[in-house]
Amino acid sequence: MSDNNLYTVAFYNLENLFDTINDPNILDQDYTEDGRLQWDDDRYENKIYKLSKAIAHIGAKTLSAPPTLLGVAEVENKKVLNDLIATEALADANYNYIHYNSPDERGIDTALLYQAATFEVVRSKAIPLLVYNEEGIRDYTRDILHVFGKLYGEEIHVFVNHWPSRRQGAGETDYKRIAAAKTLHTVIDQIRVQEENPKFIIMGDFNDDPHSPSVKEHLVTSNFYNPMEKLLIPDERGSLTHNFSWNVFDQIIISTNFFDAYRSKLTFLNADILDEHFLTEWEEKYKGFPFRTYVGTKYLGGYSDHFPVFIQLKKS
Template sequence: MEKKDTIHKYHTIAFYNLENLFDTEDDKYVLDNDFLPESDRNWTPKRYDKKIYKLGSAISSLGPEDTKNAPVLVGVAEVENKTVMQDLVDSKQLQEYNYDFVHYNSPDERGIDVGLLYQKEHFEVVHSESIPILIYNEEGNRDFTRDTLYVKGLLNNEPIHVFVNHWSSRRDGAAETAYKRIEAAKTVREKINYIQTEENDPHIIIMGDFNDDPTSESIQNYLMDTDLYNPMEKLLTIYKGSLNYRGEWNLFDQIIFTTNFFDYKKGTHSFASAAIFDEHFLTQWKGKYKGNPFRTYAGRRYLGGYSDHFPVYIRLKFNR
């Protein structure tokens, strides 16, 4: 196989909620019983292998054709452990891109975490850590949720900071759970502010499944400021989003970045475009839910699809 060009003109940065990427082994420390061969969902090695294959195919084709490469960075959510991350980067569809990954186990009760895939040819990890989101209910008991992953690295030798998020769900109601996502937003914003006191004009990317739309209070009032830009604000319409709930589109999956990605300087990256990756092969092709993400499960019914979310991405231009 021919070796790719060292640095392409364009690079894709992506985020993808993988919808319950569990292995088939029982982990006694987390609530993974729904995803075992003997469970009601009948989560067998064959089904697991099929999902790894499909996700590898999706990631390898993610982004516009002019990048001539798979994404150099892919933030992921709903991964159980390092095993599933390793199986994903080792999959037939991703092997040629020489991915590695960053992952930490978080205290989420279901055992689902976030992670970052990166092409070693283009990205070097300098530092990484897991940032806990400290949420407490009215009784003062902690609500254990996913940590936020923070990675500092060199993208084609340019220093950048990456946050990968999966904020608390709306399962108990959007308004009732809003305080949890606000607390997550405050935590990330605090870390961003700290980085900005330590470095002059740092380049920062915040990605994730925020379980809130770009116009939601958590993002607008507690994360965003004049130093950040959210290209996803313009992408959500009544006809388009990254997930569909009861016939309505949401864009919980977003990539936000500092405004210095609009600057031009040799050896840096500039923002070029943003999109929802809702290619036909990732959708349900017919029926009531035609056009929605082709998911792995609908409740306990196995469909054999990719995920209940579409990936999102931004495209960066490398300034030579």
């Protein structure tokens, strides 16, 4: 199948892509030259270079161009996005992006990079994720980014997510991610009332696996398909590791009308994780794990603690 018949849609958690400038409005002090992580220009430029190299490889086995659509998480601001898309590896893609500042205390946001030559943005907005603890105190987490646009003339709703973390424990924080799933479904249900047969791509770091209740029971209803469910092999493969176990928190979920070749200009072809050797740890104990930028305060100089995930769509 030729390049002209394929589009790659991807998601990548970039692991704390901060610039080196202290922003007094967010908790980014660690990511400064004098901060706890000694985050200087050399380290920043090395990370930008490596991330651009990884992004350029997404889907490269079947397509010679970077992803048409790329959702990202853990970006600080527009400066880091501008620096990323201006790199030599990505300059020819002519990326533009949609980004809104979120209320996250650390200042890490989501964004959607898109090739303006092939994807037309019609409108976009940030959907607030209102999550409260048992005391009624709001957890200021990332918004859900909603971008509505046209790819190959096909209208598509894209949602980029970075759901609340498991930092206090998976069971203790389940309710937060279930709330995120319900928030997203409320928006999706409203769109389905207003539009006939709308198409959806839901991507992000869900901080839950495909079989977790928030995803399996509250997000992937009968009208959706999650190709990432088949990619998780607990002792062998995933998009990130925790305590030496694999997870697939990074997922791309599609509406089932992407399988309708008669009514759709774009249909689902495949899904995968980009976990090639250059993105992995070489040290024997962690061999094959994502080659990350930091472990605690120890600088490794890698790419990210997550692998990118992607799907490919073909023209019908």
